[in-house]
Amino acid sequence: GxxxxxxxxxxxxxxxxxxxxxxxxxxxxxxxxxxxxxxxxxxxxxxxxxxxxxxxxxxxxxxxxxxxxxxxxxxELTGKLSRCEGADGKSAWKNAVGKGKDTMGDLPRDPAQVIDQLSRTMQTLKDRLESLEHQLRANVSYAALPSDLREMLQRRLGDLERQLLSKVAELEDEKSLLHNETSAHRQKTETALNALLERVSELEKGNSAFKAPDEFKVSLPLRTNYLYGKIKKTLPELYAFTVCLWLRSSASPGIGTPFSYAVPGQANEIVLIEWGNNPIELLINDKVAQLPLFISDGKWHHICITWTTRDGMWEAFQDGEKLGTGENLAPWHPIKPGGVLILGQEQ
Known part of the structure; x- marks a missing residue:
């Protein structure tokens, strides 16, 4: 309807x-x-x-x-078990446990404490069942507990035992994994600390003043266009670099070209040069910056030059002291890879 x-x-x-x-x-x-x-x-x-x-x-x-x-x-099964246990108030396990209920409660956070608490709970359940069976045999009232209920209790306790053992195994695995990760992290940290300690010890033992090398690697006794040293390895693409070297020269005027790096299409990708009465110059992509360095006194000098493509910032150090800094030297220009590095000559 x-x-x-x-x-x-x-x-x-x-x-x-x-x-x-x-x-x-x-x-x-x-x-x-x-x-x-x-x-x-x-x-x-x-x-x-x-x-x-x-x-x-x-x-x-x-x-x-x-x-x-x-x-x-x-x-229902839990209630029956509690009633069976409450039949005799003088049970040994009750005197040991006390008045509180034998429940697990919240598990602690520590895996070792969890394993211990689960083991104690499993052992307590076993003791409860054994005590109950012993009571029934002693009072000749074993028939009061049906066989199917007793088997059900045993099966339930067996299932609980297997679950506890499985949980214990999982916690053991987690504990072992955590121990391995902690050991690896500790070993890595100790290695880094040892390296730092060794470096600090070297610096503490050494003299703060720069020491000249015992012997030089490349000697250019004459001003020629054919005496030079060639580095076998090339450079990758660079966005910043630091060049440090020992130099000794009494040439006048100018020390010439300590090193040069050329790439296809640009002979002056990186050049350190001093000609005539001009100051030492650093060339990046054929752009020039004058460095406040003086090394033509016939003594060994340790010089370092840093450069970064960000705003073309550069710094110049001589014998551990920063003598100059500047910017806008070939800014945002990356040093091209695959070039040729020469000691003692331009390219």
């Missing part, structure tokens, strides 16, 4: 409800519901989805009922 106007307004247009009768045992766990027939052939996709959703809801409800019944059985 027709519904009330309010019902017609609440029902969405085109909605449809299909009902089918089922036997009581037809929708058991894991038993799919039969497809719902409909006049006019196959169901539309929307109806098939609705039927599937209904079937899934039925399955979920049945599983919830099963879980609820299992929980009731567990509570």
């Amino acid at each position: 027709r519904g009330s106007p309010a019902a017609e307004q609440e029902s969405p247009p085109g909605s449809r409800f299909v009902c089918t009768s089922l036997p009581l045992d037809a929708a058991g766990a894991g038993c799919p519901l039969p497809p719902v027939p409909m006049q006019g052939g196959a169901l539309p996709p929307e109806e098939e989805l609705k039927a599937t959703v209904l079937q899934l809801r039925e399955t979920v409800l049945q599983q919830k009922e099963t879980i609820g019944s299992q929980r009731e059985a567990i509570r």
Whole structure:
């Protein structure tokens, strides 16, 4: 028959409800519901989805009922065990445990404490069952406890023991993994600290003043265009660099070119040069910066030059003292790779 106007307004247009009768045992766990027939052939996709959703809801409800019944059985079994234990107030384990309930409570955070507490709980459960069986035998009332209940208790205790052992094994694995990670981190830290200590010891033992090398590696006795040293290895692409070297020269005027780095298309990619009466110059991509260095006194000098592509910043050091700094020397220009590095000559 027709519904009330309010019902017609609440029902969405085109909605449809299909009902089918089922036997009581037809929708058991894991038993799919039969497809719902409909006049006019196959169901539309929307109806098939609705039927599937209904079937899934039925399955979920049945599983919830099963879980609820299992929980009731567990509570009933726990109550029976408590009643059996409460039959004799003079049990040895009760005198040992005290008045409080023997529950695990919250597990501690420390894995070692968790393992110890789980072991103690498992041992306590074993002692409770053994004490209960001993009481029943001593009072000649063993028949009062049904055999099926006793077997159920033993099975439940066995399951609990297996769960505890599995949890203990997992905690042992986690503890071992944590120990390995901690050991590796400690070893890495100790290695870094040892390296720093060795470096500090070297600096403390050494003299703060710079020492000249015992012997030089490259000697250029004459000002020529054919005496030079060539570095076999090339350079990668660089965005910053620091060059340090020992120099001794009494040439006048100028010391010439201590080193030069050339790449295809640019002979002056990196050059350190002094010609005539001009100061020492650093060239980057053929851009020039004058350095406040003086080394033409026939003595050994240790010089260091730093440069970065960021704003073209540079610094110049001589014998451990910073003598100059500047910027805008080939800013944002990366040093190109694959070039040739020469000692003692331009390119």
